[in-house]
Amino acid sequence: VYFSDGSSKRVHSMGYKKGETSEKLKKKIAEMADKLPGDVSPARIRRPLEEELKKYAVHKNRMNERLHETSINDKLSLIRRLITPFSIADMDVANITKSDVDDWLDELSQRVVNGKPKPCSSDAKKRAYNLLTDYYNHYYTEEIDANKVCPARGHTFDVELQPVSNTQVFTDEEQELYLDKCKSLGSDYDILRFLLLTGMRAGEACTLTWGDFI
Secondary structure, three states, X not given: OEOOOOOEOOOEOOEOOHHHHHHHHHHHHHHHHHHOXXXXXXXXXXXXXXXXXXXXXXXXXXXXXXXXXXXHHHHHHHHHHHOOOOHHHHOEOOOOOHHHXXXXXXXXXXOEEOOEXXXXXXXXXXXXXHHHHHHHHHHHHHHOOOOOOOOOOOOOOOOOOOOOOOOOOOOHHHHHHHHHHHHXXXXXXXHHHHHHHHOOOHHHHHOOOHHHHO
């Protein structure tokens, strides 16, 4: 800003001088702090599981642009069908225990739809359970509380595999060629090699914890 006497000052967002800007910013922060509760640490803000899983589904899509929109819709549908109707949906994610998850899985096994018993399939339960595991291991512990132990642990599901016709697998030569090309990807090589040798899908590998190897 140029003045009539020839002097000039650079305008900052909240004042003409750096000192003025700093003081005004401190005052604004103090005013905001007065309006907040005493303890505003991330781990103390109430977060219902249903809402957190919905946000996580969108967050995961933003972090990984390769995910298809259908992947997000599948997760939201899973939440709507297998989380929302049950009491665990409104529980604070910070307070959910393994016992709560056990009770939820029992409720899924005894599910009633339109007055008729309609137990949830093992495959659907596994996908919903993996969503919880994924949320706690790859979002909650990284963004909110690193000391939180995932409550979704220790369960296995008997999923009936559908027969696949005309299954094609890499020959030894094709595996060597594939791994040779992957070496140029740096740290991703170990992940891709792990997927090849185990036959896992990327989503399944992402939900693994150290407990799965013990």
